[in-house]
Structure formats: structure tokens, C-alpha cells
Amino acid sequence: MVDAARQPLIQVKAFTEVEKVEGFVGNFKVTLREKAKYVRADRCNGCAACAKVCPVEVPNAFEMNLAPRKAAYIPMSQSVPLIYNIDMDACIHCYKCVEACGALEAIDFSMEDKLVEEEIGAIIVATGFSHFDPSVMSEYGFGRFPNVITAMEMERINNSAGPTHGALIRPSDGKTPKNLAFINCVGSRDKRYISSCSNFCCMYSIKNAILAKQMHPDTEITVYYIDIRTPSKGYEEFYDRAREMGIRFVQGRPAMITENPDTHNLTVHGEDAMLGQVIAREYDMVMLNQAAIPQPDQNHMSSVLNVAQSPGGWFMEYHPKLRPIDSPTDGIFFAGACQGPKDIPASVAQGSAAAARASRILHSPQWQIEPTVAVVWPEKCLSAQGKACGMCERACPYGAVDYKQGVAPTIITAKCHGCGGCVGECPTDTITQLHYTDAQILSQIRTLLATEPEKKILALRCHWCSYGGADLAGTSHFEYSANERGIKVMCSARMDSDFIYEAYRLGAGAVLFSGCHQQDCHYITGQLVGAKRAARLQGMFERMGMSPGRFRVEWISAAEGDKYARVINEMQASLDELGPEKLHDEIERMRPEMAKRITKLPNIPHVQQAFNRADNFQTIMLHEVKAK
Amino acid sequence: MTEKSIEITSQEPINEKDLRIGVYVCHCGSNIAGVIPPGEVVEFAGKLPGVAHAAETMYACADSGQRLIKDDIKKYGLNRVVVSACSVRMHEPTFRACVAEAGLNPFLMEMANIREQCTWAHGHDREGALEKAKDLTASAISKVSFLQPLDMIKVPVSKKALVIGGGVAGINAALDLAEQNIPVVLVEKEATIGGVMAQLNKTFPTMDCSI
Structure with a gap:
């Protein structure tokens, strides 16, 4: 901590939040909100004169509310930076602090939040985790029984710098407990709350048990557990040491804690799974090792940074094995428990790893980004023909379309992130996207539907989420209908209506339109552009009498492999239910209408060539099927 | 930051008769080959127009697999490559780098995902998986025929x-x-x-x- 403050190249900004992140790798523009501390950082010398005279006392959250602090405060004596704050919610405006500060004149009640902008090349997200509140588990009596405390409270009680100066005492009477219990997996590995394991709590409870035993060797200590997990170096030995010290380990998560209201002693009821016996044992004090959970503002941060969340709410990495440090957004990396519960060695290691990943970019004078950007064929533009349009400009989340009425738009390449939203929206197909041109995608559609189209489910998926969801379905071996045929584009905004008309004209059994959830969109509002178009298409197909299930719109994240498999299987079930004859009739009935909507496709550059080539493919593919 | 747009320089796609596509179907040990016979996909791909050479490989991503692709690019004068293997999220950078080392523009390589999105998802429908693997490979071949060489865009970096x-x-x-x-x-x-x-x-x- 102190090293960070001392390092001249690190600017520590406490009491500061990230308000907005714009831009892209190498060129992020970040807006920070420096919250008003009401103490001027350039004048405060940390002398504590203000806190001494402050008459207001409120619970100190740093001490888990076990000790008070003043309204003029620092959370702990080793705070970095060592600058006092005035807690305006608690302050009674007596101004004694101003008087005490005297000639230093560090206290300034006129301070306001300040927004500052920073030009940033790479971002490391290390926002950490929060703790499960065990008071929702009424069976353990936390909040009702004074001697049931959390592990974090135990940390402060055990701590020589904490509220009891390290004396292990119980809250009800201040006596040293003679008989202590620790309960693991409080909230974690519990289908009612958090089904996953919190990773470090086994070790953490063993540590607290050892510390208590070292301090008071006569104290009886029992740890209740489901499994003890000690997977890292030196951890199993640490567990052995606890057992050698005489700490008892009982397998079985307790069902209930009751309290003797006279003594405030507690009885833990449960089952000793090893002995197969129902047990009820009395303790002076019980510690709950609560689950690690995402930060309360994790959803908010996820949308500020435009990074997705795994099920459970943690930030999601680009690839769990190959790129575990990278977010899906180039130039943004994760460190520590914001990505999932991690202990200290793992968090430190990941901090270094994230720094190494970021320094690849920060040490480069230039960084390379994919050239899958939008480009314009100006001839067909409505605006250039004097008609009002501007659809491209409205679809762009980045202001990369330079649109002026009367001329064709230009794309500012450095601002274009390559979602393809303007391409999908353009009514005259004036704009295309490199590497995802209409000719390229239409040739894929024709090829995938070359044989037995009525059997097939054409799935349009976005690169970042739904394609990843389909990958995860496979990785998890969630099986789904092999009639699915996938096409990848960068964003659902690129999923042109023409692709879908063409698919149905070719006789596709069903079409899936699938992208990310709105809050996960890699292109800020790209998904909104796609969703709007999909809703329009859905309404139209309904009016045309298309059977339900033949056009599905689903938002599937890269973490939702099960959902991807389920959606495809449901679509297959709808086709099965409809039956081949009815399906065939419906396709034939709608075909002329579909054909009418795409008469202009061959005018798009290269599309006629793509169609011709796809026809050659089809001849061969049909011949293959026949031969079989 | 450069405030200019990319001109469409080479507008016309490559002439069909000049296409020389190489297709590589990966076994991925038994991950793919345990469900479908890769040889059948190779045989099928070899019949499609523009395909100059099609081959199977035990592990396309391994050094030996990549060497095969690089040698073939020179040997057969390949100007487009399709790798039917795993997810682009897994190995697209690998194969882009591989073809680039043999002098091909990296954006002239296209992958067909016949592992995560085929054999792993249809392990109990071998026939369906084989049909799908062929279709996905054909789809990648049709796309690669229209791909244009592209250059990465260089952007400045704020060193902070x-x-x-x-x-x-x-x-x-x-x-x-x-x-x-x-x-x-x-x-x-x-x-x-x-x-x-x-x-x-x-x-x-x-x-x-x-x-």
C-alpha cells in the first residue's frame, strides 16, 4: 500500500469512481468522479486534529461497525492516502474541525465532486468482491444472537489494530470464549443462495481457528464443513497443522443455531456425517464464514466498461483457459476477485499477469486493430441522391459516420469498431463491412441451405456472445439438433433483414436471430439496433402467418451454452410439430413475398457473382446427396 | 488518431479460375475424428469449385499441422485457406499467423467450427454431424472465395x-x-x-x- 503511494508514477485517487469509459484500445477516454472529501489533499498533513475535536461518532465500516469513528475521519491509521475526509451525511456543521485545523486551512466545506478526464491506453479492472449477508439465513440467528459473528468481524476482533486491540472476546459480555465454532460455506455451495464454492473460505476458517488456538491454547475449537478444500501449495500442510493443534473438524453443515437467552451461549444443531449422528453442541461464540459475492455495483461497472458477466455476476474473461486475464474488449484486463473468488496469492499473481498483458499495449507506440470496419459505395446513397435518410448515422454507437444531407456519408475509420450496424440499417446497401460483406454472408447462406433447406435451422449469431454460447454448448457437450447451421457476424446489428428474407426464400425451415443481452453489448448500443430490427421482422412474419418457432429472436451470452442448446432444440421441436407437409406449404406460400423483398440484392457489388458461385456449389452438393 | 476512412481499393473479388483454395480438416485426435470420418469431408471439399487441394491432419494447430499448411501454400500455390477444426475463439489467431508466415494475407484464411459447434454438440448423431461438418466446410469455402486481403489498422497508444x-x-x-x-x-x-x-x-x- 505504502509502496503504491510512494511510487512517483502512480497517482492514487481514493474516493474516486469511474463515471464513463469511451474509446478503444490505446485510446480510451475515461471520465472519473473525484468525490468531495471536504478536506484539501494538497494541505492535509494527516495530523488528526480535526478528528480529535469532532463531536460526532458513527460506526466505522472498516471495523465491520464494531468500533466508532468520527465524522472527520480516516478509515484506519494506516490509510493511504493519509488524508482526512468529512462524512457529510454525519456532520453536524459545528465547524470545530475548521478551528482545529487552524492555519493549515485544509478543511473546505465548499468542495464539490469533480469530473476529470484521462487519456488511457489500457485498463485493469480490479474491483474485488463483497460478502454474503448471513442475516438472510434466519436458521443461524446472525443479527439476533450477539455471539454469532461473521468471519470478517472475527478478522477485526483478532487484529491487534482492531477495536479490541487483538483481544479475543465475545460481543455479549466481553469475556474470552472457551468454546468456539466455525461454520463454513455460509451462503456458498447452497442452492438457495450461491451454488458455487467461494474458493478461499476453508483456508480462511482454518487460519482464524489457528490464530484463536495460538492465542488461547485451552479454547476448544470446532470447524463445521462440507468438504475441506486445500488445493494450493502449503495448504494441506496448514490444515494438518490445525488438526495437530487439536482443532476439531466435523463434516456436516449445521442445520440451525439456537441461543440460551440467559447466558447467550449458542447450541449448534446438525449432523456429524462421519459418525452418522445427530448432534447438538454448546459454544460460547460461533463464526460464520460467509460466501464471496460480486460487488453490489458490479452490474453498473459492467455496463460502464462494456464487459460481460458470467452467471453469478462475476466479470467474464475472453476465454477461460487461453485468455483468462483478458476481457472481451481489447485493452481491458481483469485482476483479482472481480472475476470470481480468489485468494491472496492468486489475486497477486493475476495483478502481475494483468500488468504484463497491459504493458504489451502500453509499451507499443502503435497498436493494431482488426480492419473489419464499414466502407461506403457512394453511388447508391439516398442522401447523395438528394433524399433524406441518415439511418447509418443513427445506427452508429461511436459517431463514426460522418453524415451530411446531400452527399454520401464517410466512415471515420479510427472511430469505427466494426459492429456493422450502419451496414445492416442502410436501406440501399450503400455501406458494407470488410470481412463481412453482403456477398460473403449471402454466399454462406446459400451454401448452408443448398441441400434440404426445409430441414435446416439457420442460426445468425454475434461474435462476442451467441457464437461463444454455441461454443460453450459444445464444450459442455450439451447436445442439440444437428440441423442447426451457424453463421457468425460481429454484432446482431449487422444481421440484415435481407439475409433472413433470402433464407426463407431458399426454403429454410427456421431462422434464429441471436446476439448478446442488451447490457453485454460489445458495441454499446449495437444490440438495440439489432433488437429493433428483429422485433420488426417478428411482427411482420406473424402477420404473414408464419408458424411460431420458425423465427426466433434470442439473446444468449457466451456463458449460456445450456440456453443455446435449449433454444435450438425447441426450434427443432416446433418444426417437428408442424410436420414436413405443412412446413412445405407454408414455405411455398411465403416464397413469392420473400423473393419480392430481395429483388435488389444482385445490384449489390459482387452479390451476383456470389450467387453464381453458390449455384455451382449447390449442383455438386445436390449430386452428393443423391449419390448417397 | 487518423480521421480518414478506408478507400475500397481492390473492389473486385478474385476471378473464380484464379482461386486456389487449400482445405484442411482436423481430426483433433478423437475430438472430431471420434464422431465423423474427416476423410469424407476432405473428399467432399475436394470436389468444390476453387479448391486446389484438400487434406486431413491429426492436429492442425500442432507444429506439424501448421508446417503442412505452410508447405502446401508454396507447393500448390494456394491463395486461400480453409481450416475445418475448432472455434475461431480458440485458434483463429494461430492460423492467421500460420498463413501469414507463408506469405498469405492473414484475412484470406477462414475457419469452419466443426468441433465445438459440431462433433462436441452432436456426439450421438454421427450422420447429422457429418452432414453439418460438410455444410460448414462448404460455407467457409464459399466465404473465403470472396475474402479480400486486409491490413490491420494501426492506432496510436496513450502511454498511461x-x-x-x-x-x-x-x-x-x-x-x-x-x-x-x-x-x-x-x-x-x-x-x-x-x-x-x-x-x-x-x-x-x-x-x-x-x-
Whole structure:
């Protein structure tokens, strides 16, 4: 901590939040909100004169509310930076602090939040985790029984710098407990709350048990557990040491804690799974090792940074094995428990790893980004023909379309992130996207539907989420209908209506339109552009009498492999239910209408060539099927 | 930042008769070959127009697999490559680099995902999986016929990092960057850095102090 403050190249900004992140790798523009501390950082010398005279006392959250602090405060004596704050919610405006500060004149009640902008090349997200509140588990009596405390409270009680100066005492009477219990997996590995394991709590409870035993060797200590997990170096030995010290380990998560209201002693009821016996044992004090959970503002941060969340709410990495440090957004990396519960060695290691990943970019004078950007064929533009349009400009989340009425738009390449939203929206197909041109995608559609189209489910998926969801379905071996045929584009905004008309004209059994959830969109509002178009298409197909299930719109994240498999299987079930004859009739009935909507496709550059080539493919593919 | 747009330079796709596509169907050990016979996909791909050479490979991503592709590019004068193997999220960078080493523009390589999105998802429908693998390979071949060589866009880099969160991970990341002479803004929403770590007493398994 102190090293960070001392390092001249690190600017520590406490009491500061990230308000907005714009831009892209190498060129992020970040807006920070420096919250008003009401103490001027350039004048405060940390002398504590203000806190001494402050008459207001409120619970100190740093001490888990076990000790008070003043309204003029620092959370702990080793705070970095060592600058006092005035807690305006608690302050009674007596101004004694101003008087005490005297000639230093560090206290300034006129301070306001300040927004500052920073030009940033790479971002490391290390926002950490929060703790499960065990008071929702009424069976353990936390909040009702004074001697049931959390592990974090135990940390402060055990701590020589904490509220009891390290004396292990119980809250009800201040006596040293003679008989202590620790309960693991409080909230974690519990289908009612958090089904996953919190990773470090086994070790953490063993540590607290050892510390208590070292301090008071006569104290009886029992740890209740489901499994003890000690997977890292030196951890199993640490567990052995606890057992050698005489700490008892009982397998079985307790069902209930009751309290003797006279003594405030507690009885833990449960089952000793090893002995197969129902047990009820009395303790002076019980510690709950609560689950690690995402930060309360994790959803908010996820949308500020435009990074997705795994099920459970943690930030999601680009690839769990190959790129575990990278977010899906180039130039943004994760460190520590914001990505999932991690202990200290793992968090430190990941901090270094994230720094190494970021320094690849920060040490480069230039960084390379994919050239899958939008480009314009100006001839067909409505605006250039004097008609009002501007659809491209409205679809762009980045202001990369330079649109002026009367001329064709230009794309500012450095601002274009390559979602393809303007391409999908353009009514005259004036704009295309490199590497995802209409000719390229239409040739894929024709090829995938070359044989037995009525059997097939054409799935349009976005690169970042739904394609990843389909990958995860496979990785998890969630099986789904092999009639699915996938096409990848960068964003659902690129999923042109023409692709879908063409698919149905070719006789596709069903079409899936699938992208990310709105809050996960890699292109800020790209998904909104796609969703709007999909809703329009859905309404139209309904009016045309298309059977339900033949056009599905689903938002599937890269973490939702099960959902991807389920959606495809449901679509297959709808086709099965409809039956081949009815399906065939419906396709034939709608075909002329579909054909009418795409008469202009061959005018798009290269599309006629793509169609011709796809026809050659089809001849061969049909011949293959026949031969079989 | 350059405020200009890319001109469409080479507008016309390559002439069909000039296409020389190489197709590589990966076994991925038994991950793919355990469900479908890759040889059948190769045989099918070899019949499609523009395909100059089609081959199967035990592990396309292995050094031997990549060497095969690179040698073939020279041997058969390939100007487009299709790799039917795993997810683009897994190995697209690998194969782009591979073809680039043989002198081909990396954007002239296209992958067909016949592992995650085929054999792994249809392990109990071998026939369906084989049909799908053929279709996905054909689809990649049709797309690659229309691909244009592209150059990566170069952007400048602001030499400054933002670390959000002053816990043990964030502090360590900030220190590592600063020691490499990179300026860092370390942002913490609370009044002090340190995070949960600063609240802890001793830490396991060495029992040293947390601050």
C-alpha cells in the first residue's frame, strides 16, 4: 500500500469512481468522479486534529461497525492516502474541525465532486468482491444472537489494530470464549443462495481457528464443513497443522443455531456425517464464514466498461483457459476477485499477469486493430441522391459516420469498431463491412441451405456472445439438433433483414436471430439496433402467418451454452410439430413475398457473382446427396 | 488518431479460375475424428469449385499441422485457406499467423467450427454431424472465395494505465506497471486503498501480516 503511494508514477485517487469509459484500445477516454472529501489533499498533513475535536461518532465500516469513528475521519491509521475526509451525511456543521485545523486551512466545506478526464491506453479492472449477508439465513440467528459473528468481524476482533486491540472476546459480555465454532460455506455451495464454492473460505476458517488456538491454547475449537478444500501449495500442510493443534473438524453443515437467552451461549444443531449422528453442541461464540459475492455495483461497472458477466455476476474473461486475464474488449484486463473468488496469492499473481498483458499495449507506440470496419459505395446513397435518410448515422454507437444531407456519408475509420450496424440499417446497401460483406454472408447462406433447406435451422449469431454460447454448448457437450447451421457476424446489428428474407426464400425451415443481452453489448448500443430490427421482422412474419418457432429472436451470452442448446432444440421441436407437409406449404406460400423483398440484392457489388458461385456449389452438393 | 476512412481499393473479388483454395480438416485426435470420418469431408471439399487441394491432419494447430499448411501454400500455390477444426475463439489467431508466415494475407484464411459447434454438440448423431461438418466446410469455402486481403489498422497508444480498484490485485498491477516506467492512475472508491486485504489479520498459509 505504502509502496503504491510512494511510487512517483502512480497517482492514487481514493474516493474516486469511474463515471464513463469511451474509446478503444490505446485510446480510451475515461471520465472519473473525484468525490468531495471536504478536506484539501494538497494541505492535509494527516495530523488528526480535526478528528480529535469532532463531536460526532458513527460506526466505522472498516471495523465491520464494531468500533466508532468520527465524522472527520480516516478509515484506519494506516490509510493511504493519509488524508482526512468529512462524512457529510454525519456532520453536524459545528465547524470545530475548521478551528482545529487552524492555519493549515485544509478543511473546505465548499468542495464539490469533480469530473476529470484521462487519456488511457489500457485498463485493469480490479474491483474485488463483497460478502454474503448471513442475516438472510434466519436458521443461524446472525443479527439476533450477539455471539454469532461473521468471519470478517472475527478478522477485526483478532487484529491487534482492531477495536479490541487483538483481544479475543465475545460481543455479549466481553469475556474470552472457551468454546468456539466455525461454520463454513455460509451462503456458498447452497442452492438457495450461491451454488458455487467461494474458493478461499476453508483456508480462511482454518487460519482464524489457528490464530484463536495460538492465542488461547485451552479454547476448544470446532470447524463445521462440507468438504475441506486445500488445493494450493502449503495448504494441506496448514490444515494438518490445525488438526495437530487439536482443532476439531466435523463434516456436516449445521442445520440451525439456537441461543440460551440467559447466558447467550449458542447450541449448534446438525449432523456429524462421519459418525452418522445427530448432534447438538454448546459454544460460547460461533463464526460464520460467509460466501464471496460480486460487488453490489458490479452490474453498473459492467455496463460502464462494456464487459460481460458470467452467471453469478462475476466479470467474464475472453476465454477461460487461453485468455483468462483478458476481457472481451481489447485493452481491458481483469485482476483479482472481480472475476470470481480468489485468494491472496492468486489475486497477486493475476495483478502481475494483468500488468504484463497491459504493458504489451502500453509499451507499443502503435497498436493494431482488426480492419473489419464499414466502407461506403457512394453511388447508391439516398442522401447523395438528394433524399433524406441518415439511418447509418443513427445506427452508429461511436459517431463514426460522418453524415451530411446531400452527399454520401464517410466512415471515420479510427472511430469505427466494426459492429456493422450502419451496414445492416442502410436501406440501399450503400455501406458494407470488410470481412463481412453482403456477398460473403449471402454466399454462406446459400451454401448452408443448398441441400434440404426445409430441414435446416439457420442460426445468425454475434461474435462476442451467441457464437461463444454455441461454443460453450459444445464444450459442455450439451447436445442439440444437428440441423442447426451457424453463421457468425460481429454484432446482431449487422444481421440484415435481407439475409433472413433470402433464407426463407431458399426454403429454410427456421431462422434464429441471436446476439448478446442488451447490457453485454460489445458495441454499446449495437444490440438495440439489432433488437429493433428483429422485433420488426417478428411482427411482420406473424402477420404473414408464419408458424411460431420458425423465427426466433434470442439473446444468449457466451456463458449460456445450456440456453443455446435449449433454444435450438425447441426450434427443432416446433418444426417437428408442424410436420414436413405443412412446413412445405407454408414455405411455398411465403416464397413469392420473400423473393419480392430481395429483388435488389444482385445490384449489390459482387452479390451476383456470389450467387453464381453458390449455384455451382449447390449442383455438386445436390449430386452428393443423391449419390448417397 | 487518423480521421480518414478506408478507400475500397481492390473492389473486385478474385476471378473464380484464379482461386486456389487449400482445405484442411482436423481430426483433433478423437475430438472430431471420434464422431465423423474427416476423410469424407476432405473428399467432399475436394470436389468444390476453387479448391486446389484438400487434406486431413491429426492436429492442425500442432507444429506439424501448421508446417503442412505452410508447405502446401508454396507447393500448390494456394491463395486461400480453409481450416475445418475448432472455434475461431480458440485458434483463429494461430492460423492467421500460420498463413501469414507463408506469405498469405492473414484475412484470406477462414475457419469452419466443426468441433465445438459440431462433433462436441452432436456426439450421438454421427450422420447429422457429418452432414453439418460438410455444410460448414462448404460455407467457409464459399466465404473465403470472396475474402479480400486486409491490413490491420494501426492506432496510436496513450502511454498511461488506469487501474480500477485499490485492493491487493490492483495495487500489485499498478506497481508492476509503474516499475516498467508506465504512468498509472489507481482509482479507489473508498477513502483508502487496501481493499479487503487491509482488513485482514494474518494471512494463510504463512501467517504474515496483511498490510
